[in-house]
Amino acid sequence: MAQQTMTVHLKVWRQSGSDSQGRFEQYTAEDLNPHMSFLEMLDVVNEDLIHAGEDPIAFDSDCREGICGTCGFVINGQAHGSERGTTVCQLHMRSFNDGDTIVIEPWRARSFPVIKDLVVDRDAFDRIISAGGYVSVGTGPKPDANSIKIGKDVSDKAFDSAACIGCGACVAACPNASASLFTGAKITQLALLPQGKPERTRRVQRMVHQMEDEGFGNCSNIGECEAVCPKEISIDNIAKMKREYLRAMLSDT
């Protein structure tokens, strides 16, 4: 039985380097299996480009099972494409119709400069984490299991925040290119747990100020970040960041 295939027309952002001018290039991908992932479809397009002696489309990917946070670009104005709660590697061609025209662009933000085509530099996120997204522990002997009691509701909440994979979709979808959901999730995760509490005051100020210094925009509470987040992290994490910051403003230390 012949399998039904599909054809899509692509408009892809091509940019040879961070300093060069980018433009859209058109490609047609034919004979696609509807059950292939979006990245597999791009792999097929790239095979053809390589055979034709052309430069393949550069994009980031690693685990291809939606947990590493490496992949991501904007498809028809939506970060990670139209499906909610998935990364682009978990988006399948069956989400599109045969003959669709698909516009593919990199994350766009001053703090995420394009390296090549759809690949952007997300080091700004690493620098926000370096500013305070950790627990400085004197590594003594391993504590006994359950010596620090954490309620189930608290650990569940902290886990929801910790689910952030740092893909950058929140910044990409925000009309202000704000990194508040990312930063808020990291601050919340650590502020909820006893291990993170001793440093919560300096953590929130360092991370928020680093986010500002990186040139991300400000949060207007639009909430599109939550809608595009592959881990569906709530903007409650942003509200928590505000409470933590207010607490730090009023704190003695």
Place this chain on the structure above:
Amino acid sequence: MIPLKRALSSPVGRKFVMSISGIALVLFVIVHLLGNLTLYVPDGGETFNRYAAGFDAIGPALYVIELGLLAVIVIHIGWGITTALKNRKARPDDYAVSVNSKGGPSNLSLASKNMIVTGVALGIFLVVHIWHFRIRKIYVADNTEIDGQQHADLYALVHTAFSDPFWVAFYVGAMVFFGFHLRHGFWSTLQSLGAMKPEWSKGIYALGFLVAVVLTVGFMGIPLYIYFLA
């Protein structure tokens, strides 16, 4: 401890400024509408003029209150504009296909995307409005006698303005911007202050819609009522 200057210009602190000034302005606007409801009394403006004359009793302290209110407005506009400029700078190259909402929890809407547009429009409206009924109350309005004392006939000023279709359209139009600004702003102030829980969020967002509609309709009705009925 965070140095206050740094705190109030930080992405979090600047929203505290916007929120607190925003709440103050919403409270003012509620009181303003409650007072203006006297314009709906069909007695040729007597109740309204009596209400307006009440402000004369406050004496010079009124100027202090007005300057305070002006300061809140200036702060709200100042922080709003610098925030919007920073936001614009954060994305110098925009998307070819503009952000297409994924729906669900998103509040992406005409109201939420255009706070700076509606805000600037309201700023322009305010200049005209203050000139129209505050400055002209001092320099243009005729006097009327209330309980044997002379007071400005503010109702005459309002009535003349709202007999002109241009001004009716201007005020009605401005209130459309006001409604959109409040629709996102009401909920947003609380979220920005961190005074929000996921369980309340939807309810307060809906309440924001109600507050925006009630205040907008209340204000918008005044020029329409005067033009068509009074």
